[in-house]
Amino acid sequence: MRPANEALIVIDMQNDFCPGGALAVQGGDEIVPGINALMDEFRAVVLTQDWHPADHLSFASQHDDAAPMTMTEMPYGPQVLWPDHCVQGSQGAAFHPDLRLDADLIIRKGFRREIDSYSAFFENDRATPTGLHGYLSERGITAITLVGLATDFCVNYSALDGAKLGYAVTVIESLSRGIDLDGSLGAARQAMGDAGVVLG
Numbered sequence: 001m002r003p004a005n006e007a008l009i010v011i012d013m014q015n016d017f018c019p020g021g022a023l024a025v026q027g028g029d030e031i032v033p034g035i036n037a038l039m040d041e042f043r044a045v046v047l048t049q050d051w052h053p054a055d056h057l058s059f060a061s062q063h064d065d066a067a068p069m070t071m072t073e074m075p076y077g078p079q080v081l082w083p084d085h086c087v088q089g090s091q092g093a094a095f096h097p098d099l100r101l102d103a104d105l106i107i108r109k110g111f112r113r114e115i116d117s118y119s120a121f122f123e124n125d126r127a128t129p130t131g132l133h134g135y136l137s138e139r140g141i142t143a144i145t146l147v148g149l150a151t152d153f154c155v156n157y158s159a160l161d162g163a164k165l166g167y168a169v170t171v172i173e174s175l176s177r178g179i180d181l182d183g184s185l186g187a188a189r190q191a192m193g194d195a196g197v198v199l200g
């Protein structure tokens with residue numbers, strides 16, 4: 001058992017990010033058994049859930065003539081336009097049916113139409129907090145281990161923000177899978193390494 005100052009944060013293990021889903025990450029479902037087993041080691045387990053309104057502005061469908069997986073400019077910076085995914089209350093937004101749900105906290109993100117939220121800590125403006133930092137710090141947690149989907153987006157942003165907030169951050173790559181859009185997986189690994197994130 002890990003000490004009480006360590007938390008496991010399971011990022012976006014939802015149907016839409018698994019094979020057959022709207023924004024499927026290759027092999028996304030393969031990591032469920034390993035994540036379930038790892039939960040036994042931690043006294044604190046947090047799940048995140050991507051949770052968008054049907055008209056979310058990260059969806060290509062909300063922009064004229066925009067194809068999924070292309071870029072746009074939002075007031076807060078560049079933003080990938082995604083296929084519609086993880087719509088609130090849909091089957092796609094539900095957790096993978098085999099994922100253990102006996103976690104302490106489920107944090108939802110991406111519920112404001114105007115702003116996407118990759119990180120478990122901040123929305124994509126990198127300033128609006130989700131509340132997770134308050135939760136973890138009140139519990140005395142100083143070290144976090146991240147697993148889940150996708151390595152190069154939500155896991156990456158969460159890891160970088162966690163490091164910036166002063167947590168000791170580990171990403172277990174064997175329990176994560178990436179989208180790898182235009183080299184984003186390599187860039188994410190580089191950025192995490194530079195930020196002092198341990199790639200375990």
Ligand code: VGL
Nearest residue numbers: 012050082149150153154
């Ligand atoms: C994610 C793209 C859009 C993720 C969420 O969980 O990595 N990626 N929404």
Ligand code: ZN
Nearest residue numbers: 050085086110
């Ligand atoms: Zn999303």
